[in-house]
Amino acid sequence: MTPTVHKASTTRSESPIGAVRMQVAWGARLFDLFNVTLLSLLCVITFYPFYYVLICALSDPQQLIAHRGLLLWPQGFSLDAFGRVFDNPIVRSGFLNTLIIVVGGTSLNLVLTCFGAYALSRRRLPCETALMIFIVFTLFFSAGLVPNYLLVRNLGLLDSRWAIVLPFAVSAWNLIILRAAFNAVPKDFEEAARVDGANDLAILWHIYVPMCMPSIAVVGLFYAVAHWNGYFYSMIYFSDRSLFPIQLVLREILISDNSDSMMVGEASSRAAIGNSIKYATVVVATLPILVLYPFLQRFFVKGMLLGGVKE
Amino acid sequence: MTMATPSRPDAAAPLALRARVCAELVRHRLVYLMLAPVVAYFLVFQYAPMIAAVIAFKDYNPAVGIAASPWVGFDWFRQFFDGLFFNRLIWNTLLINLYDLAFGFPAPIVLALLMNELTSQRFKRFVQTLTYLPHFISVVVIAGMMLDFLVRDGVVNDIIAAFGGRRESLLLNPDYFRRIFVGSEIWQSIGWGSIIYLASLAGINPSLYEAAKIDGANRWQQFLHITLPGLTPIIMTMLILRLGQLMTVGFEKILLLYNPVTYETADVISTYVYRRGILEANYSYAAAVGLFNSALALLLLFASNRLSRRLTGNSIW
Amino acid sequence: MAAVSLRNVRKLYSNGYSAVKDFTLDIGDGEFVVFVGPSGCGKSTTLRMIAGLEDISGGTLEIGGRLVNHLPPKARDISMVFQNYALYPHMSVRQNLAFALKLAGLAKAEVARRVEDAATILQLEPLLERKPRELSGGQRQRVALGRALVREPKVFLMDEPLSNLDAKLRVEMRASISKLHRRIGVTTIYVTHDQVEAMTMGDRIVVMKDGEIQQVATPIELYERPLNKFVGAFMGSPAMSFLAARYERGGFAGSGFTLATGKPALDRLALTEGQDVWLGIRPESLRIASEGAGNLRGIADVVEPLGAETIIGVAIGADDRLVARIGGHLDLRAGTPIELSLDATKLHVFDRTSERNLGLDCR
Numbered sequence: 001m002t003p004t005v006h007k008a009s010t011t012r013s014e015s016p017i018g019a020v021r022m023q024v025a026w027g028a029r030l031f032d033l034f035n036v037t038l039l040s041l042l043c044v045i046t047f048y049p050f051y052y053v054l055i056c057a058l059s060d061p062q063q064l065i066a067h068r069g070l071l072l073w074p075q076g077f078s079l080d081a082f083g084r085v086f087d088n089p090i091v092r093s094g095f096l097n098t099l100i101i102v103v104g105g106t107s108l109n110l111v112l113t114c115f116g117a118y119a120l121s122r123r124r125l126p127c128e129t130a131l132m133i134f135i136v137f138t139l140f141f142s143a144g145l146v147p148n149y150l151l152v153r154n155l156g157l158l159d160s161r162w163a164i165v166l167p168f169a170v171s172a173w174n175l176i177i178l179r180a181a182f183n184a185v186p187k188d189f190e191e192a193a194r195v196d197g198a199n200d201l202a203i204l205w206h207i208y209v210p211m212c213m214p215s216i217a218v219v220g221l222f223y224a225v226a227h228w229n230g231y232f233y234s235m236i237y238f239s240d241r242s243l244f245p246i247q248l249v250l251r252e253i254l255i256s257d258n259s260d261s262m263m264v265g266e267a268s269s270r271a272a273i274g275n276s277i278k279y280a281t282v283v284v285a286t287l288p289i290l291v292l293y294p295f296l297q298r299f300f301v302k303g304m305l306l307g308g309v310k311e
Numbered sequence: 312m313t314m315a316t317p318s319r320p321d322a323a324a325p326l327a328l329r330a331r332v333c334a335e336l337v338r339h340r341l342v343y344l345m346l347a348p349v350v351a352y353f354l355v356f357q358y359a360p361m362i363a364a365v366i367a368f369k370d371y372n373p374a375v376g377i378a379a380s381p382w383v384g385f386d387w388f389r390q391f392f393d394g395l396f397f398n399r400l401i402w403n404t405l406l407i408n409l410y411d412l413a414f415g416f417p418a419p420i421v422l423a424l425l426m427n428e429l430t431s432q433r434f435k436r437f438v439q440t441l442t443y444l445p446h447f448i449s450v451v452v453i454a455g456m457m458l459d460f461l462v463r464d465g466v467v468n469d470i471i472a473a474f475g476g477r478r479e480s481l482l483l484n485p486d487y488f489r490r491i492f493v494g495s496e497i498w499q500s501i502g503w504g505s506i507i508y509l510a511s512l513a514g515i516n517p518s519l520y521e522a523a524k525i526d527g528a529n530r531w532q533q534f535l536h537i538t539l540p541g542l543t544p545i546i547m548t549m550l551i552l553r554l555g556q557l558m559t560v561g562f563e564k565i566l567l568l569y570n571p572v573t574y575e576t577a578d579v580i581s582t583y584v585y586r587r588g589i590l591e592a593n594y595s596y597a598a599a600v601g602l603f604n605s606a607l608a609l610l611l612l613f614a615s616n617r618l619s620r621r622l623t624g625n626s627i628w
Numbered sequence: 629m630a631a632v633s634l635r636n637v638r639k640l641y642s643n644g645y646s647a648v649k650d651f652t653l654d655i656g657d658g659e660f661v662v663f664v665g666p667s668g669c670g671k672s673t674t675l676r677m678i679a680g681l682e683d684i685s686g687g688t689l690e691i692g693g694r695l696v697n698h699l700p701p702k703a704r705d706i707s708m709v710f711q712n713y714a715l716y717p718h719m720s721v722r723q724n725l726a727f728a729l730k731l732a733g734l735a736k737a738e739v740a741r742r743v744e745d746a747a748t749i750l751q752l753e754p755l756l757e758r759k760p761r762e763l764s765g766g767q768r769q770r771v772a773l774g775r776a777l778v779r780e781p782k783v784f785l786m787d788e789p790l791s792n793l794d795a796k797l798r799v800e801m802r803a804s805i806s807k808l809h810r811r812i813g814v815t816t817i818y819v820t821h822d823q824v825e826a827m828t829m830g831d832r833i834v835v836m837k838d839g840e841i842q843q844v845a846t847p848i849e850l851y852e853r854p855l856n857k858f859v860g861a862f863m864g865s866p867a868m869s870f871l872a873a874r875y876e877r878g879g880f881a882g883s884g885f886t887l888a889t890g891k892p893a894l895d896r897l898a899l900t901e902g903q904d905v906w907l908g909i910r911p912e913s914l915r916i917a918s919e920g921a922g923n924l925r926g927i928a929d930v931v932e933p934l935g936a937e938t939i940i941g942v943a944i945g946a947d948d949r950l951v952a953r954i955g956g957h958l959d960l961r962a963g964t965p966i967e968l969s970l971d972a973t974k975l976h977v978f979d980r981t982s983e984r985n986l987g988l989d990c991r
Contacts, residue, residue, distance in 0.1 A: 028530060035425050036434070042422070043441050045498070049456050050444075052466065071466070116349035119342045126335065131346075135353060140555070141609045143360035144601025145581070146588040151360050167356045170349055188714035191681050196728030196779070197702030200341035206727070210718040229449035232563045236589050247451045254455030255567055278459065282452050289447050297440055 050290075057081060057279035061272035081273070081280035091281065093242055094249035097161070101245060102227045105165045109223040110216065112170050117178035118204045122187070139172045152237060163237040164230065171226075174219045181215035182208050221296055228289065250285050254278055367599035380595075387599035396583065404579040408557045410493040416553055418497050419504030420546065424538070426505065427512045439509075442502025454567035457495055458482065482568060485576040492565065492577070507545060515541040543623070551619045555612030558604055580604045630692050630782035630815045631657045632678065637687035639673050639839075647673045649839040651687070655817065660809050662830035663819045665862070670839040671819045672787055678817065679708050679785050692782050702732075704783075707776035711788040713768045715760040721771050722756040725778050746774040749808070766797045773808070784816040790825065802828055823863050827851070835859050857983040860908045860976055866939060869950045871907040872980070875899045880907060884945010887923055893972035897986050905986070908976030911939070911953035917969035926950065928966040933957055942966055 052071060056064055060076030067075050085091055120128055120135075142148075148167065157163040185208060193203050209216065231247035238244060244252075336343055367387060369380040391397055422442070429435045445453070460466045461481040468478045481487050519537045528536065562581035569577035580600060588597025616628065632655040639648040648670040655661050663671035676682040678689060680701035689696055696704050707728075715724050722743060729739040747753050750770045760768055769789060776784055789805075790798045806829050809816055820826055826833045827847045835842040835850065835858075843855040854860035860868045873880040873887065878894065880887040887907065899905075914924075926948075930941030938958045942950040952968060960966070977986045 031530075032428070032430065035428055039425060039429070039434075039438050042501075043438055046441050046445060046502070049460070052460075053456060112349055112352065115345035119346035119349070124342055125339060125346075131350070134350075138353060138357040140612055141361075141605055142357070143364040144598060144605055145584050146594050146598040146601055147360035147363040147366070148356075149589060150363060150366075150594065151356070166352075169352045169356070175349075186712065186714070188710050188712050189716065192708070192710055192714035192716075192775075193727075194681065195679060195701045195706070195708045196775075197731045200339075200345070202731060204345075207716065225447055229447075229451075231449065231451050232566070247449050250449075250451045250455065251567065254451065255458060278455065282455055286448060286452050290444075293444060293447060294440065297443060 050286075053279050053282050057276065057283045059276070061276040065272040065275060078276075081276035082284070084273070084277055085280045085284055090241065090244065090249050090252075091246070091284070094244055094246035097243060098228060098245040098247070101161060101164060101230075102224050104161075105168070105227045106220055106224045108165060108169055109171070109174075110220050113175050113178055113219060113223075114204065114209065114216065116170060116175050117182050118200070118208060120175075121179050121182040122190070135172050135175065149236060158237055159240045159243065161243065164233045167233075168226075171223070174222060178212070178215055178219055181212040185211050225289070246285050250281055253281050364598055364602050366595050367602045369595060371595040371598075373594070383595075387596045388603060390596065391600050391603065396578070399575060400578060400580050400583050403576055404558055404560060404581075406576075407489055407492060407560055407579065410489050411496055412553060412557075415493060415497045415500070416550065418501045420508050420542070422501055423505040423508035423512060424534075426509060427538075439502070442505070444502070445499040446503035448499070450561075450564045451567065453495060453499060454564055457491070457568060461491065483570070483572050485573045488569070488573045488577045492568065495564070496561065507549070508542065511542055511545040512538065547619050547623050551612075551615045554615035555608060557611050558607045631655060631690075632783055632815060632817065633688075633690040634674075634678070635688045635690075637674070637677060637689060638685045639670070639677060639682065640685040647839050648677070651841060653834060653841070653844060655815060658813045658815055660806075660816045660818065660829060660831045662826040662833045663817065663836060664821065664823055664826040664833055665836035665842075666821060668838075669836040671821075671834075671836050673839075674836075675785055675787055675817060675819045678783070679706055680704050705781050706783045706785055707779045707781040708785040708787065709772045709776050709789045711791055713760075713772040713789075713792075715768055715771055715775070717760050720757050720759055721752060721763070721774075724760070724771060725774050728775070728779050742778040742780070746777040749777065749811070750774045765793050766801065769793065769801060770804075773805070777808075777812070782815065784814050786816065786818045788820055789818075790820070791822075798825075805829065824865065827863065835862060853985070853988055854908075854976065855985055855988065857906055857908065857978040857985075860978070860985070864910060866911050866951045866953065868908045868910050868976070870978075871909065871944065871948045871950070873905055873907050875903045875905055875977075876901060880905070882907075882945065883947045885924055885926075885948070887970070889923075889970075889972040889975060893975060897977050899977070899986060904980035906978040906980055906983070908978055909950060909970060910974060910976075911951045913971045913974035914950065914952040914954075914968045915971075916952075916954060916958075917967045919967060922967035922969040924950065924968045924970060926966060926968070928960055928964055929962055931958070931960050931962050940966070942968065 055071060055074040058077060058079070059074040060078040061081065063075035116135075119125065120131055125131070152158065152163050152167060157166065189207050189211070190203055193207050198206065229247060230245070231251055234243075234245050234248045235251070238248070363377060366377055366380065368382060368384060369377070370383050371377060371380045426435050426438060429438075462468070463478055463480045467481065472478055481491060515537065519541075520533055523533045523537055558580065560579045560581060562579060562585070565577055565579060565582055566585065569582065581604065584597045584601045584604070587593045588601070632653075634651050634653045637648060637651040638646070640646050651670075651674055653661075663674060665671050673682060677684050678691075680696070680699060680703075684697050691704055691706065701708075715721075716727065719727065725743045725746060726739050729742060734742075743756075747756060750773055752767075752770055752774055755763060755767060755771070760771070763771065772789065776786075786805075790801050793801060802825060805818075818825075818829060827850075830847060832844060832846055833850055834844050837858050843850060843859045845853070850859060850863050854863065857870065861870070871882050871885070871887075873882040873885075878891075879889065915922075917923075924942075924944060926942040926944040928940050929943050930939075932939040932941075935957065937956065938954050938960070940952045940954060940958075940960065942952060944950055950968070978984060979986055
């Protein structure tokens with residue numbers, strides 16, 4: 001840029017341009033500093049609770065109870081709590097149940113959602129618009145907790161794993177995401193496949209599924225996380241404790257303070273051990289997500305964008 | 312070999328209609344086969360309960376079934392409206408939502424804007440990765456952590472004491488419940504909620520910023536005249552959706568955090584329905600309350616959509 | 629036997645739009661037929677109806693003597709090359725070629741043989757394990773051709789396969805496809821909007837406009853004896869020029885010129901006194917005449933020297949324009965007056981209202 005602006009002050013050695021430039025830099029730099037500080041604070045607030053739980057779980061129970069003030073590192077070291085947690089049959093069955101539900105439930109979810117997305121994409125069917133309204137409406141209105149509960153009960157699904165899989169077999173939201181992904185595949189591929197002799201199932205399996213794998217992965221992850229984290233419906237539909245998924249077990253331990261079965265020992269150390277068991281259980285229940293999360297995070301974001309920005 | 316007849320417009324005869332429907336079903340038979348379980352799911356698990364919700368107008372007796380149970384019209388609704396808890400429930404549901412709207416809605420936007428201004432891409436990615444995490448943690452774990460932190464000798468009280476305050480069990484004080492709850496909601500969702508705004512920000516044409524710089528706009532002015540207008544459509548859309556949820560609350564978390572002592576500020580319509588309907592088996596009454604809630608939510612969604620269309624031209628339909 | 633026969637084929641959309649009206653054509657076994665016309669003329673729609681990708685609203689379609697109106701694409705024994713190739717991006721070239729054969733349940737040995745044969749013919753051997761995104765435009769085109777080849781169908785359908793290639797590649801591929809057709813001899817229906825492709829590749833050309841066939845003929849016949857003004861204007865580059873004129877007293881009079889053609893030329897035309905016509909003049913039927921010896925006068929306002937020839941745009945009077953193509957290089961400046969002589973035997977006369985060529989037998 002030609003510096004012909006401030007003719008009047010060319011007598012001064014350092015023109016006001018320089019002064020303005022320096023001022024701008026000063027203001028911007030201050031803002032940047034403030035920004036980074038604020039965000040770092042947010043990171044600390046986000047991270048500290050997890051860190052806290054982890055170090056508590058690794059601490060010696062007695063020392064932990066005795067500790068006062070802000071906790072920054074483990075007090076002593078003990079894996080005792082972890083041992084007790086893993087030895088607890090309810091925790092083990094909880095994991096097993098959750099695993100069954102996550103794997104089985106997500107498989108069903110993906111198959112049905114792919115079917116639905118395929119059938120409702122590309123103006124294949126004359127009734128497509130009507131069906132989409134039929135499905136999208138359920139995003140905005142639901143019958144409520146009691147009618148759904150009664151339905152499950154009347155279907156005889158109480159105390160059956162189907163009770164928390166079937167009523168959630170298809171998520172309208174995820175179906176919309178997949179449908180958008182399918183619609184984004186250029187029409188030519190399907191036509192070429194038809195000319196090559198493929199029927200609808202072959203087209204779905206050979207064309208759409210491979211080409212939309214990122215979206216399918218995201219939708220699958222959304223479903224899987226929902227299954228892993230669910231507790232409420234298991235709570236109202238299961239009375240048989242052997243069916244409890246891990247979150248429900250966790251709830252008993254954390255909130256109902258029901259860790260009696262895992263504690264043996266004198267009364268005074270009971271409280272300390274009970275305390276540590278809580279932390280250990282949280283770590284154990286959350287660890288799979290924490291471990292997988294960094295790798296899967298990119299997929300989650302992409303899916304969110306596909307579904308959300310489509311608005 | 313027959314000569315193909317040219318297609319004709321909709322024939323009036325029902326015979327022709329049935330023939331056409333059959334032809335359509337056969338022609339796309341695999342597609343309909345794929346569609347069938349999906350439609351069945353929605354019919355059985357979404358729409359059938361809507362029909363079952365008719366028990367809100369009946370005195371449902373499980374022994375005789377829905378059809379045979381006697382009608383009571385709007386009695387349950389009247390009972391609810393006249394009831395002791397009506398005001399409290401509406402008030403709590405509304406207030407928690409308004410708190411969440413006032414603080415929880417802008418928070419992800421502000422976060423997105425701040426992250427957008429970061430110069431270091433690595434730090435930005437770090438912040439993103441970290442702040443998305445709480446969204447994936449189960450509500451049980453979060454509630455468990457909160458219960459632990461907010462107890463008399465928990466972390467939060469330690470901090471309060473360090474500043475000279477008085478220790479108390481925070482979850483036993485009704486006055487603090489809303490703040491705590493909304494705070495936890497923000498903590499959990501601020502990162503994840505910012506994604507969509509970050510995406511919109513990334514979609515703003517960079518040439519606009521360059522033109523503004525040449526025109527002499529400073530950072531603040533660029534923000535005001537380019538960034539903010541660029542974000543307005545998505546903000547309005549999200550706002551409409553949010554307003555439509557004014558009467559629904561993440562009740563699963565409240566269920567874990569509240570207790571009879573804090574009912575006066577913590578009890579919302581959904582938790583009330585849970586207690587009366589599931590725990591006390593007061594099916595018809597709870598169904599009525601739940602139906603009231605759903606209908607109200609739908610109404611609010613329509614209203615906020617129309618309002619937005621009127622005021623800003625953005626709407627969902 | 630792989631003749632294709634269309635009788636009164638129509639395509640009517642539900643919104644009332646008629647994309648193809650009354651299309652009747654017989655294509656012989658082994659013939660290379662080109663459908664050509666401007667955008668929206670219905671050529672692609674007709675091809676897709678033959679393929680089975682669009683429903684036929686009326687009329688009959690027979691392939692190899694069999695009525696196929698209601699058969700799905702795979703039952704029609706055809707294969708298709710798409711404009712955008714539609715190569716499956718997640719499959720290698722070999723898998724792309726083999727896909728249809730595997731779906732049909734062919735034996736592994738047979739699949740391998742056909743893939744190898746196609747790869748040899750199209751020189752795809754070094755590319756077999758690559759994915760489509762690793763190939764150039766021309767290579768992808770050849771894979772698309774290969775995919776059509778391996779199915780050994782009765783009819784090849786090609787929907788503007790060369791439009792996505794650059795000019796030089798297009799010329800090469802034109803020759804390749806023609807050679808391929810001579811070698812394999814399968815009935816081919818080729819759709820394009822490029823009249824040069826049509827002229828160079830087709831045994832016969834079907835010119836379409838607004839869903840209707842304008843003319844079906846060999847390339848030279850289309851060029852020398854266009855049935856109407858549209859065909860005359862469409863075929864040939866640079867395009868035919870048109871002068872509005874009226875036939876009176878044995879000659880043609882336009883707003884800025886008169887043209888005397890002499891009796892022999894008029895004999896072959898069915899003209900009535902006072903009839904309004906279009907005079908169709910091909911650029912190469914004009915010569916530069918010396919002063920006073922020509923039959924058209926005007927101002928040369930555009931001069932395009934191409935080396936081997938010169939294209940001149942001439943303004944005749946106030947309203948009319950001509951394009952002339954003169955061999956060799958001319959030292960002519962834009963804006964100079966120019967005199968042209970027209971070979972009257974090459975003049976096309978079209979009726980102003982019906983636009984039919986008056987020099988041909990009207991049936």
